[in-house]
Amino acid sequence: MESLQQYGRNKFKRSPLYVVPDYEALEIHSSDSDIIYSKTAMPTNKVRGYLIDKLEHPTFKLIKLPFEFLPTKPQSQLPPAWILEIVDELSIDAYSLGMITGLVYEFSVLERNIPGKGRTLTMCFSNYSIRFIACYNSTTRTTTGILFTMVGNDTADSIYQHIEDFLKQSKALFQNHCLLPMALLYSEMHNVIEVASNRRVNRVNYELIHEGNREEWENYREGLRWSQLSLNLARKITNYLQKQLDIMANQELTKTLPMDIVVERASIREAFDILEPRIAQVTFHIEWRLQSNSDYMARISRKLMRQDTRASIELTRAARMDSSSMKVIAVMTMIFLPGTFFATLFAVPSLNWDKEEVVGERFWIYWAFTVPFTVLIIGLWLAITQRSQMGDMWGSR
Structure with missing residues (x-):
């Protein structure tokens, strides 16, 4: 010990x-x-x-x-x-x-x-x-x-004020050991009720969904979770007080007590009978609020998800248009690339602009290389990128 x-x-x-x-x-x-x-x-x-x-x-x-x-x-x-x-x-x-x-x-x-x-x-x-x-x-x-x-x-100040108020109202019970637990129970219940009935949150227009609105609900839910801890404390206090009141009741059956003590205990019982039933009521209210909060948060999430889905569809549509444009550019580049390549490769004047016969005798060599290689490159592109479609097409025949 x-x-x-x-x-x-x-x-x-x-x-x-x-x-x-x-x-x-x-x-x-x-x-x-x-x-x-x-x-x-x-x-x-x-x-x-x-x-x-x-x-x-x-x-x-x-x-x-x-x-x-x-x-x-x-x-x-x-x-x-x-x-x-x-x-x-x-x-x-x-x-x-x-x-x-x-x-x-x-x-x-x-x-x-x-x-x-x-x-x-x-x-x-x-x-x-x-x-x-x-x-x-x-x-x-x-x-x-x-x-x-x-x-x-603020919560500490509020609890202290509630304790002080209860002690003032119940000062006649100052000699009884149950006075302090009763004051603590009174203050905890008021603290829980103040959080559960948060008017500032209840005035929010929850149909207007935005990030600030969602954050407000999350803060409120956190407050309700703290209230559940306070309710657990209140239950511990009521369990203790119930045992003490049962002991007092047994003493009154077996002993003749002074009238002032009998009146004192009756006052404690009366206060307890007022506060104790409220725990179940407030517990139900907080659980309902938490469920309502969860339902609304799910609704917000679904709406935001739908908004994200619509935005994704628009982005996909725009990306598809960009992809089509890029594909056209790539095909055009692919068509002209062999000719450009071989024109540069040969770098030989094939057109005689200063003579009567502009086209030279060997101009056919340029086309002899350009056309086959253009067909070859397009064929390779189709074979690589469109293989499955071409297979389906030939298979259907």
């Missing part, structure tokens, strides 16, 4: 995550009969002390740490060492911390009994744009989490 913990620490140290010092703290706690939700900026030198501060009453604390991917970062931009110190202090599973540094869509919860701290849960969550790790102590009913959000990523 210790080797896995060390592996996680080393993986985090070597990760290409550069934490940008622009931290923000979300906190929920109770004061007398009121439940207080607050959001404050947090300077770097106070983050560690704030997270490991052991309060006497249940508290929900979440720190947002913006990050950038720097694959070739200098030594000065390694992940800050105080993050590992916080992980050790809060008994967060270091192996889970190492796992969220990669580009893996993951949600997991590890339960451990730690001497002196009791039952603790380590929750880790990661997708392309955010990384999240948290610890819940069932003895103190305190949640402490670190949320890494990608700088300049």
Whole structure:
């Protein structure tokens, strides 16, 4: 087990995550009969002390740490060492911390009994744009989490906003370990729905087929594929929440619980019953969109293929005309070539323009060579290029 913990620490140290010092703290706690939700900026030198501060009453604390991917970062931009110190202090599973540094869509919860701290849960969550790790102590009913959000990523900003909205609306549940998974489920579902109902894509006139149109569809299909990964994460979260709700239901049958806990669990069940059925609905919608996308891409391909075929036919027709012209030129050249050749070869004046008898006595020699060789060359050309046609012609006779 210790080797896995060390592996996680080393993986985090070597990760290409550069934490940008622009931290923000979300906190929920109770004061007398009121439940207080607050959001404050947090300077770097106070983050560690704030997270490991052991309060006497249940508290929900979440720190947002913006990050950038720097694959070739200098030594000065390694992940800050105080993050590992916080992980050790809060008994967060270091192996889970190492796992969220990669580009893996993951949600997991590890339960451990730690001497002196009791039952603790380590929750880790990661997708392309955010990384999240948290610890819940069932003895103190305190949640402490670190949320890494990608700088300049609209999806990361949207997910964080949805998490914040859910925490505000459900702040009365801040002592329950299911609050964070519910917030993550809420944010993932909204993220998926936003991609699946992309209005900008839906307004495109797909009957006007062009390369820009086709690229738009391909980008949309890529977004739907990413949404399928998010839906898989949502299913993992709902499976975990379903098990926890079943455990709670069994406890309520065997124990007499305080009314505030019963109300709290009923609220979680109500929120779960609202979100869980939407997964199947959104899954069907995304699958239908992907099928529609594939059908339309096939239609575009067929139309472009027809256009290419017509263009090929026109090119073939033009090439045939060019071929006929070249053939005429070649035949004419072939007819006149022997005469030209022998006229040059002999280079003997055969016509006496300065005498009464222009045609010399030996002019017949020119024709004696030219005519046979012309016939010979044409015959050779026909024999070589038109052999099959001539064979068919003679065979038919």
